[in-house]
Amino acid sequence: MNHPIRANLEIAVIDGMEWICCSKCHRKHCRVDEDWRQFCKIHFLPPTKAGALMADLNGKYLLRQIYCPSCAVLLDTDFVEEDSGDAGRA
Amino acid sequence: MPVNPIISSVDPITFEILSHRLYQIAKEMGTALERVGGTVNTTQMHDYMASLYLANGDVLSAGDSMGWHVACAGFAVKRIIERFEDHGGIHPGDIFLLNDPYLAAIHQSDVYMISPIHFRDRLVGWSATFVHVMDIGAMSPGGNSPGATEICHEGIRIPGIKLVDRGELRQDLFDAFINMTRQPVMVGLDLKCEIAANNVAKARMQSLYNQFGPELVTAVSQEMLHYSEAILRKRIAEIPDGSWSDVGTIHAGDTWKVQVNLTKKDDRLLFDFTGSSPQAKKGINLPYHATFGACYEAILCTLAYDLPKNHGALKPIEVIAPPGTVVNPTPPAPVSLNTTSGGATVKFVANSALMQMLATSEKWQGEVMALNAGHRLARHAGVNQHGKYYVSTLSEGALDGTGARSHKDGDDTGRGLSCHNIEWLEANFPLLYLFRRNTKGGAGAGRYRGGTGGESALTVHDAPEGKIKGVALGVAGLRNSGQGMFGGYPGAPSLLVLGEGTQVAEMIEKEKLPDQLDDLGGTARQLPYCEFDIGKNEVLYMRMSSGGGYGDPLEREPERVLNDVGNGIVSIAEAREIYGVVLATNDLVLDLPATERERARLRQGRLQETR
Numbered sequence: 001m002n003h004p005i006r007a008n009l010e011i012a013v014i015d016g017m018e019w020i021c022c023s024k025c026h027r028k029h030c031r032v033d034e035d036w037r038q039f040c041k042i043h044f045l046p047p048t049k050a051g052a053l054m055a056d057l058n059g060k061y062l063l064r065q066i067y068c069p070s071c072a073v074l075l076d077t078d079f080v081e082e083d084s085g086d087a088g089r090a
Numbered sequence: 091m092p093v094n095p096i097i098s099s100v101d102p103i104t105f106e107i108l109s110h111r112l113y114q115i116a117k118e119m120g121t122a123l124e125r126v127g128g129t130v131n132t133t134q135m136h137d138y139m140a141s142l143y144l145a146n147g148d149v150l151s152a153g154d155s156m157g158w159h160v161a162c163a164g165f166a167v168k169r170i171i172e173r174f175e176d177h178g179g180i181h182p183g184d185i186f187l188l189n190d191p192y193l194a195a196i197h198q199s200d201v202y203m204i205s206p207i208h209f210r211d212r213l214v215g216w217s218a219t220f221v222h223v224m225d226i227g228a229m230s231p232g233g234n235s236p237g238a239t240e241i242c243h244e245g246i247r248i249p250g251i252k253l254v255d256r257g258e259l260r261q262d263l264f265d266a267f268i269n270m271t272r273q274p275v276m277v278g279l280d281l282k283c284e285i286a287a288n289n290v291a292k293a294r295m296q297s298l299y300n301q302f303g304p305e306l307v308t309a310v311s312q313e314m315l316h317y318s319e320a321i322l323r324k325r326i327a328e329i330p331d332g333s334w335s336d337v338g339t340i341h342a343g344d345t346w347k348v349q350v351n352l353t354k355k356d357d358r359l360l361f362d363f364t365g366s367s368p369q370a371k372k373g374i375n376l377p378y379h380a381t382f383g384a385c386y387e388a389i390l391c392t393l394a395y396d397l398p399k400n401h402g403a404l405k406p407i408e409v410i411a412p413p414g415t416v417v418n419p420t421p422p423a424p425v426s427l428n429t430t431s432g433g434a435t436v437k438f439v440a441n442s443a444l445m446q447m448l449a450t451s452e453k454w455q456g457e458v459m460a461l462n463a464g465h466r467l468a469r470h471a472g473v474n475q476h477g478k479y480y481v482s483t484l485s486e487g488a489l490d491g492t493g494a495r496s497h498k499d500g501d502d503t504g505r506g507l508s509c510h511n512i513e514w515l516e517a518n519f520p521l522l523y524l525f526r527r528n529t530k531g532g533a534g535a536g537r538y539r540g541g542t543g544g545e546s547a548l549t550v551h552d553a554p555e556g557k558i559k560g561v562a563l564g565v566a567g568l569r570n571s572g573q574g575m576f577g578g579y580p581g582a583p584s585l586l587v588l589g590e591g592t593q594v595a596e597m598i599e600k601e602k603l604p605d606q607l608d609d610l611g612g613t614a615r616q617l618p619y620c621e622f623d624i625g626k627n628e629v630l631y632m633r634m635s636s637g638g639g640y641g642d643p644l645e646r647e648p649e650r651v652l653n654d655v656g657n658g659i660v661s662i663a664e665a666r667e668i669y670g671v672v673l674a675t676n677d678l679v680l681d682l683p684a685t686e687r688e689r690a691r692l693r694q695g696r697l698q699e700t701r
Binding site for chain 1: 451
């Protein structure tokens with residue numbers, strides 16, 4: 001059964017299989033048992049891209065943003081430690 | 091087996107009248123705490139709990155109280171029954187005191203008072219309260235002790251005493267307790283407001299029993315629990331099965347992790363904290379019952395927000411917290427900092443997992459909001475301008491901005507407890523506020539933005555000793571504050587900064603009010619968990635949490651961005667770079683065609699490779 005999983009992402013049944021899809025452009029990101037983040041566009045940016053008051057995070061964290069690779073809608077924003085495994089994942 | 095929500099043994103009108111009466115009794119207990127109490131925690135911050143319990147300790151009705159304490163006080167009632175049932179007895183007019191975090195309290199400063207309610211000499215229920223007493227005889231004034239490495243450093247720890255015996259205050263025990271604190275008079279007042287609130291509960295409950303009879307009151311009580319459980323289970327069952335997780339961190343020299351995995355199956359919820367860090371030798375550890383209570387509170391604020399707050403809402407919940415971790419420590423791990431550190435982090439991850447779950451439901455996704463991972467704050471103590479030693483707190487926490495929701499911006503301030511009145515504080519303590527105001531540029535961006543949050547700065551004034559002591563608390567590190575939801579940006583981190591060697595005294599003498607820390611000169615350092623002094627020419631700056639945003643900022647209505655620029659919440663440059671909103675040069679007018687082009691350009695940039 002189709003249902004949302006978060007803003008701009010939904011589970012859709014296509015040809016009897018469950019897919020995680022973009023709610024805006026309906027791109028099939030991946031199967032329901034896979035990590036949708038691995039199939040999207042990821043950027044790592046300086047913390048101050050989120051505002052001047054983030055300057056304290058410079059040198060320690062990166063702003064990670066995840067977009068739909070088709071329609072570019074922003075799906076997730078978070079800070080990750082610069083030296084963590086997450087920061088190297090694209 | 092689903093529970094039938096249909097009330098079978100009590101007519102609906104009687105049910106409504108009596109269930110609201112029980113709620114009002116719990117609320118009136120809170121009013122008694124506020125009116126009899128004397129410390130800022132109780133009278134201004136609402137840092138208290140007042141609730142009613144069944145004879146076996148199950149929650150019957152919570153007033154306007156913090157949900158996790160409601161659950162913990164239920165544990166406290168059960169511990170008192172175990173201790174006194176066969177030894178010392180439980181009699182009409184008794185009131186018990188308990189503050190042992192390894193039995194039921196969250197940390198020692200939270201002193202529970204528990205009172206049996208009898209009707210015609212039969213135990214029919216309990217009332218319970220807590221207030222955060224102003225001192226507990228710990229290493230640091232105020233109880234929260236950054237230097238504590240074991241619980242024995244953190245003050246008086248009572249597993250249960252009978253403080254009032256059949257209506258008579260045991261003055262010997264009362265004096266022994268308050269004399270172990272730095273502020274016996276104020277702590278005595280704290281204890282007496284709890285006795286008063288429990289006496290209010292007893293009188294009102296006995297009146298209720300007299301008016302309606304024990305059979306009907308008992309039947310309604312059972313139906314209230316049945317009702318809350320049945321409705322909550324039905325709501326949970328409507329949501330697709332699945333599991334969701336999150337991790338929160340506290341950085342203070344070492345890094346501690348709180349991890350949760352929430353599994354929803356049928357009409358049950360399992361919060362599993364396996365994977366959280368081993369317990370710390372710092373007081374951030376949260377006892378199991380408080381971890382359980384934090385999950386209960388998360389449910390009360392979301393799926394059960396409109397249900398009678400009672401034991402029925404606990405029943406669909408299971409909490410796994412491995413022993414020896416920051417979410418279920420074993421003695422002698424310290425706990426005194428926990429409510430605003432480990433506790434704040436547990437609440438954050440539990441709520442985050444719940445929000446992710448709600449987002450999968452067409453019916454419930456409108457309730458989703460961005461969450462807060464805690465803030466920094468401080469206590470203070472010293473000799474005041476009237477020559478008296480004091481201990482108190484800076485309750486700036488209510489300056490937190492709330493997270494954005496799926497359909498509206500966050501509130502700029504007002505999350506959590508209430509703020510103290512500045513005029514009151516300056517009249518009683520040797521402090522002078524330089525400012526308290528909304529933070530500019532702190533709100534997390536999004537389709538809906540977070541609340542701005544607030545910032546304050548103060549210095550000493552008219553202090554006989556020339557300085558006072560501060561104690562730095564909260565979620566240390568830079569990953570506190572509002573967290574973005576579904577693309578929304580995080581809010582600016584909450585900071586606790588001590589400005590040293592400033593020119594603030596000279597500026598005040600010249601009647602120049604500083605507007606920014608940078609105006610003051612000197613150096614600024616962020617405070618870890620520590621004690622510190624605030625002396626002449628030193629300034630304490632507190633920036634509370636800013637709310638996280640919800641959704642993609644490029645989807646925010648340009649008019650809202652224009653409004654934020656006009657109110658100083660967003661700069662013109664941020665409007666363009668984050669929101670893609672272009673304003674006509676030197677004028678607060680939207681340039682909609684340019685905005686459309688800018689947003690298209692930013693979207694195109696998102697699709698480029700970076701590395």
